[in-house]
Amino acid sequence: MTGTDTGPRTPRPPLRVGLVGYGLAGSVFHAPLIAASEDLVLAAVTTGNPERAAEARAAHPGVRVAASPEELWERGADELDLIVVASPNKTHVAVATAALEAGIPVVVDKPLAGTAAEARALAALAEERGLLLSVFQNRRWDNDFLTLRRLLDEDALGEVQRFESRFERWRPQLKGGWRESGAPEEIGGLLFDLGSHVVDQALVLFGPAVSVYAESDVRRPGAAADDDTFLAITHADGVRSHLYVSATTAQLGPRFRVLGQRAGFVKYGLDPQEAALREGLRPVPGTVWGVEPEELWGRLGSGESPATGGGTPVPSLPGAYPAYYAAVAAALRGTGENPVTAHEAAATLDVLEAAKRSAREGVTVTL
Numbered sequence: 577m578t579g580t581d582t583g584p585r586t587p588r589p590p591l592r593v594g595l596v597g598y599g600l601a602g603s604v605f606h607a608p609l610i611a612a613s614e615d616l617v618l619a620a621v622t623t624g625n626p627e628r629a630a631e632a633r634a635a636h637p638g639v640r641v642a643a644s645p646e647e648l649w650e651r652g653a654d655e656l657d658l659i660v661v662a663s664p665n666k667t668h669v670a671v672a673t674a675a676l677e678a679g680i681p682v683v684v685d686k687p688l689a690g691t692a693a694e695a696r697a698l699a700a701l702a703e704e705r706g707l708l709l710s711v712f713q714n715r716r717w718d719n720d721f722l723t724l725r726r727l728l729d730e731d732a733l734g735e736v737q738r739f740e741s742r743f744e745r746w747r748p749q750l751k752g753g754w755r756e757s758g759a760p761e762e763i764g765g766l767l768f769d770l771g772s773h774v775v776d777q778a779l780v781l782f783g784p785a786v787s788v789y790a791e792s793d794v795r796r797p798g799a800a801a802d803d804d805t806f807l808a809i810t811h812a813d814g815v816r817s818h819l820y821v822s823a824t825t826a827q828l829g830p831r832f833r834v835l836g837q838r839a840g841f842v843k844y845g846l847d848p849q850e851a852a853l854r855e856g857l858r859p860v861p862g863t864v865w866g867v868e869p870e871e872l873w874g875r876l877g878s879g880e881s882p883a884t885g886g887g888t889p890v891p892s893l894p895g896a897y898p899a900y901y902a903a904v905a906a907a908l909r910g911t912g913e914n915p916v917t918a919h920e921a922a923a924t925l926d927v928l929e930a931a932k933r934s935a936r937e938g939v940t941v942t943l
Contacts, residue, residue, distance in 0.1 A: 591908055592619040594648045594656045594680075596671055597663035598628040601685050603635070604853050605714065605897075606662045611636060612859040612898050615905035619656060620648060645671055653679040657908060658708075661685060664754050665763035669694050672709070676701050681708035681908060686772040688918060690763045692925035699918035708907055710914050711921040712900065715773040716780060718847035719866055719895040720831055723874065726893060728781065732876060733836025739778060739817045740833040743770040743846075744825035750798055758800030765801035767792060767935075768928055770821035776916075776924045778809055778817040785809045785927050787942050792935035795824040807931045832874065841890065842882045843874030849895045859898045866895030 593610050595602055598621050610618045620640045621632045629641045642648060645663075648656060659675040661668055661684040669689050675682045682702070688711045689695040702709035715721060727733060750756055757764040767790075779785065792805040804824045809817040820829070832843040848868050859865040873889045880886020899915075906912025930941035 588615075588909075590615055590617040591657040591905055592617055592655065593658045593660055594620040594622070595660045595662060596622045596645045596648070597661070597667075598623040598625070598632050599662070599664075602660075602662035603628070603631065604850075606660050606685070606712070607632070607636060608853055608858050609897055609901050610660065612861070613901045613905060614861060615909070616658070616901060622648060645674065648680075649674055649678040656680055658683065658904070660712075662712075665690070665768070666754070666761050669698065672698055673701065676705055676707055676709065679705065679707070681710075683710045683712055683904060685712045686776070686921070687763065687768050687925060687928070688921040689925065690761075690768075692922045692929060695918055695922035695925050699922065702918065708904070708914060709918045710904055710907070711916045711918060713773070713776045713916045713921070714897050714900055715777060715847075716916070717896040717899050718849070719868060719892045720843045720845075720847060720874065721777055722893040722896065723843070723890060724832060724834060724841060725781070727834075727841055727876065727890065732839060733834060733841060734838030736782065736815050736834060736836045738835045739782060739815060740820075740830070740835075741774045741777060741817065742820040742822075742825075742829045742831055743774050744820060744822045744828045746826055746828070747823040748796060750796060756799060756801050756803075758794075765803070765805075766821040766823060767802050767805050767807075767931060771805065771807065771819070771928055771931070772924060774819040774821060775807065775809070775927045776920070778811075778819060779920070779923055779927070782811040782813060782815040782817060784812045784923065785930075785943055786812050787940055788927055788930035788934055789940045790931035790934040792931070802935075805931070805935070807927070809927060839876055839878045840887075841874055841876050842887070843892075845872045847895045849897050853897075864894075865898070868892050868895075 610616050622642045659680045659682045661671045672682050754762045755764050787810045789808040792802045795804045804822045807819040830842050834841045875882040875887035876890050877887025903915035907914045934941045
């Protein structure tokens with residue numbers, strides 16, 4: 577028989593996902609985005625907290641709740657196609673290692689590890705086992721980042737000279753928990769938290785870093801981990817990135833300020849997707865998601881301040897967090913590439929470790 581088969585194809589069953597951790601990252605980001613994917617199904621959640629277990633069952637009917645990740649390993653790759661690690665930072669390496677050794681591909685929330693060496697060891701293990709290891713750098717799918725990438729692709733600014741990126745908050749009161757812990761094993765503080773986002777974005781946009789300078793402070797009374805940090809990166813192509821992460825900013829600066837030879841781009845306000853997810857809204861295929869109002873669009877121009885109406889409004893592309901898990905599913909099925917590799921995460925950790933040393937010793941660190 578010759579010719580091309582054009583008959584209907586049987587839909588492939590969705591890939592089964594086990595989610596380790598159901599705190600903020602697991603419940604607000606990962607579980608909703610997994611559930612929104614037509615190629616994935618949230619099959620299991622691990623949490624030792626009875627309230628969180630009840631919340632998971634209510635939000636995702638039919639999900640199996642386990643008290644520990646070990647219960648997932650016992651069932652193994654025959655019942656799960658992917659493990660997502662959304663537990664506290666200090667557990668990332670151990671849980672990811674156990675999943676890979678059990679033969680299950682893994683997604684790990686950022687930061688992948690506490691050091692670049694640990695990240696590269698995980699990458700080597702995944703490669704040895706022939707398994708996917710991806711890192712959840714969701715801010716690559718923020719509306720402002722996608723819009724800026726389009727402007728750079730169009731050469732709308734000319735050669736970029738300086739990239740300023742701010743992830744600032746006004747949280748003068750401590751919230752408690754491991755993220756604010758000063759214990760080294762917790763991998764807390766803003767440098768490794770929000771810093772993982774802004775450094776990753778800078779490296780994606782402008783390539784490898786050759787030197788890093790940082791100033792890191794603990795501003796709030798009773799705080800134990802950095803809550804106000806500045807990083808300056810010199811990239812191999814000569815671009816300088818000035819990156820700010822803070823919980824103590826009473827007046828927020830622009831999210832992006834990008835200065836080129838011909839024009840600059842300034843964008844205020846955070847991508848709306850996190851706020852929407854926190855409010856319980858969920859992305860649904862075929863519906864509007866990640867769109868912000870026109871008054872929040874960035875402005876492109878030269879010689880004037882956007883604060884006084886200078887420049888031309890640039891429509892923001894919609895944010896697209898669901899695209900991350902769509903890409904993961906494609907990679908698992910062999911029809912696409914890993915959207916964020918462990919080697920990319922290790923390069924980000926190289927910069928974060930250099931920043932930590934720079935702030936501690938008061939020196940510029942060459943990579």
